[in-house]
Amino acid sequence: MPMTAPQTQKNILKADPEWELLPHQVHHLRQSAEPPLLLDVRHEVEWELGKIAGALLIPLDELAQRLEELGHWRHKRVVVYCRSGVRSLRAAELLREKGFKSVHSMAGGILAWGESIDPSVAWW
Numbered sequence: 001m002p003m004t005a006p007q008t009q010k011n012i013l014k015a016d017p018e019w020e021l022l023p024h025q026v027h028h029l030r031q032s033a034e035p036p037l038l039l040d041v042r043h044e045v046e047w048e049l050g051k052i053a054g055a056l057l058i059p060l061d062e063l064a065q066r067l068e069e070l071g072h073w074r075h076k077r078v079v080v081y082c083r084s085g086v087r088s089l090r091a092a093e094l095l096r097e098k099g100f101k102s103v104h105s106m107a108g109g110i111l112a113w114g115e116s117i118d119p120s121v122a123w124w
Contacts, residue, residue: 013116015107019092023113026079026106030054036077036102037070041091042110046083050121052113060087067098074100081106081113 015022021029029036038055040047047057058066060082070078078100080088088105095103106113114121 013108013112019089019105020085020107021079021104022107023116026081026113027117029077029079034076036079037073039070039078039080039091040082040110041080041087042082050110050114052081052110052118052121055081060091063091063094067095070095070100075102077102077104079104079106082109084109084111 013022026036026038030038038052040051040055040057041060041063042057043059044057051057056069058069078095080091080095080103082088082091085105085107086109088109092103092105108115110121
Protein backbone atom coordinates (compact mmCIF):
# COMPACT_ATOMS: atom_id res chain seq x y z
CA MET A 1 0.00 0.00 0.00
CA PRO A 2 1.57 3.35 -1.03
CA MET A 3 2.06 5.91 1.72
CA THR A 4 0.90 9.43 1.20
CA ALA A 5 2.50 10.85 4.34
CA PRO A 6 5.73 10.10 6.18
CA GLN A 7 5.46 7.63 9.02
CA THR A 8 6.18 10.09 11.83
CA GLN A 9 4.92 10.70 15.34
CA LYS A 10 1.53 11.69 13.98
CA ASN A 11 1.44 8.41 12.01
CA ILE A 12 3.24 6.18 14.52
CA LEU A 13 6.74 5.72 13.15
CA LYS A 14 7.99 2.16 13.38
CA ALA A 15 11.52 0.94 12.88
CA ASP A 16 13.26 -2.39 12.48
CA PRO A 17 15.89 -2.12 15.27
CA GLU A 18 18.35 -4.27 13.32
CA TRP A 19 18.38 -1.76 10.45
CA GLU A 20 16.83 1.51 11.62
CA LEU A 21 16.96 4.15 14.32
CA LEU A 22 14.15 6.56 15.09
CA PRO A 23 14.85 10.29 14.79
CA HIS A 24 14.84 10.80 18.56
CA GLN A 25 17.45 8.03 18.92
CA VAL A 26 19.63 9.70 16.29
CA HIS A 27 19.20 13.05 18.05
CA HIS A 28 20.31 11.47 21.33
CA LEU A 29 23.35 9.82 19.67
CA ARG A 30 24.40 13.15 18.16
CA GLN A 31 24.71 14.55 21.68
CA SER A 32 26.86 11.65 22.92
CA ALA A 33 30.61 11.60 23.50
CA GLU A 34 31.07 9.76 20.20
CA PRO A 35 28.45 11.11 17.79
CA PRO A 36 27.80 9.12 14.62
CA LEU A 37 28.48 10.22 11.09
CA LEU A 38 25.23 11.44 9.56
CA LEU A 39 25.33 10.44 5.92
CA ASP A 40 22.76 12.03 3.61
CA VAL A 41 22.25 9.96 0.45
CA ARG A 42 19.79 12.28 -1.29
CA HIS A 43 20.53 14.20 -4.48
CA GLU A 44 22.30 17.56 -4.20
CA VAL A 45 19.15 19.47 -5.17
CA GLU A 46 17.34 17.86 -2.20
CA TRP A 47 20.29 18.68 0.06
CA GLU A 48 20.04 22.34 -0.93
CA LEU A 49 16.38 22.40 0.12
CA GLY A 50 17.17 21.27 3.65
CA LYS A 51 19.74 19.27 5.53
CA ILE A 52 20.72 18.22 9.02
CA ALA A 53 23.62 20.31 10.32
CA GLY A 54 26.90 18.43 10.27
CA ALA A 55 25.77 15.75 7.82
CA LEU A 56 27.90 14.57 4.90
CA LEU A 57 26.31 14.37 1.45
CA ILE A 58 27.11 11.41 -0.77
CA PRO A 59 24.18 10.64 -3.10
CA LEU A 60 23.20 6.97 -3.18
CA ASP A 61 24.13 6.62 -6.85
CA GLU A 62 27.71 7.76 -6.01
CA LEU A 63 28.15 5.86 -2.75
CA ALA A 64 29.82 2.69 -4.09
CA GLN A 65 32.44 4.78 -5.91
CA ARG A 66 33.12 7.06 -2.93
CA LEU A 67 33.52 4.53 -0.11
CA GLU A 68 37.14 5.58 0.47
CA GLU A 69 35.83 8.91 1.79
CA LEU A 70 34.19 6.97 4.63
CA GLY A 71 37.15 4.76 5.54
CA HIS A 72 37.56 6.47 8.92
CA TRP A 73 34.00 5.40 9.80
CA ARG A 74 34.33 1.68 8.96
CA HIS A 75 34.38 0.71 12.67
CA LYS A 76 32.34 3.62 14.01
CA ARG A 77 28.64 4.37 14.02
CA VAL A 78 27.11 5.68 10.79
CA VAL A 79 23.50 6.83 10.45
CA VAL A 80 22.25 7.17 6.89
CA TYR A 81 19.25 9.27 5.95
CA CYS A 82 17.34 10.32 2.85
CA ARG A 83 13.93 11.89 2.28
CA SER A 84 11.74 9.15 3.79
CA GLY A 85 13.98 6.19 4.63
CA VAL A 86 13.92 4.05 1.47
CA ARG A 87 17.23 5.05 -0.15
CA SER A 88 18.96 5.14 3.22
CA LEU A 89 18.06 1.49 3.85
CA ARG A 90 19.67 0.57 0.53
CA ALA A 91 22.74 2.61 1.47
CA ALA A 92 22.94 0.95 4.90
CA GLU A 93 22.81 -2.47 3.25
CA LEU A 94 25.59 -1.50 0.82
CA LEU A 95 27.80 -0.16 3.61
CA ARG A 96 27.32 -3.30 5.70
CA GLU A 97 28.16 -5.46 2.68
CA LYS A 98 31.38 -3.43 2.29
CA GLY A 99 32.45 -4.08 5.88
CA PHE A 100 31.06 -1.14 7.83
CA LYS A 101 30.28 -2.48 11.30
CA SER A 102 27.65 -0.18 12.78
CA VAL A 103 25.33 1.29 10.16
CA HIS A 104 21.65 2.17 10.51
CA SER A 105 19.11 4.05 8.45
CA MET A 106 17.09 6.81 10.08
CA ALA A 107 13.47 5.69 9.91
CA GLY A 108 11.26 8.25 8.20
CA GLY A 109 14.23 10.19 6.84
CA ILE A 110 14.46 13.96 6.90
CA LEU A 111 10.68 14.17 6.76
CA ALA A 112 10.45 12.58 10.21
CA TRP A 113 13.43 14.59 11.47
CA GLY A 114 11.79 17.85 10.43
CA GLU A 115 8.52 16.90 12.04
CA SER A 116 9.78 15.45 15.31
CA ILE A 117 13.22 17.00 15.99
CA ASP A 118 13.92 20.18 14.02
CA PRO A 119 10.97 21.95 12.40
CA SER A 120 13.36 24.48 10.85
CA VAL A 121 14.60 21.79 8.41
CA ALA A 122 12.85 22.51 5.14
CA TRP A 123 11.06 19.52 3.65
CA TRP A 124 8.46 19.09 1.01
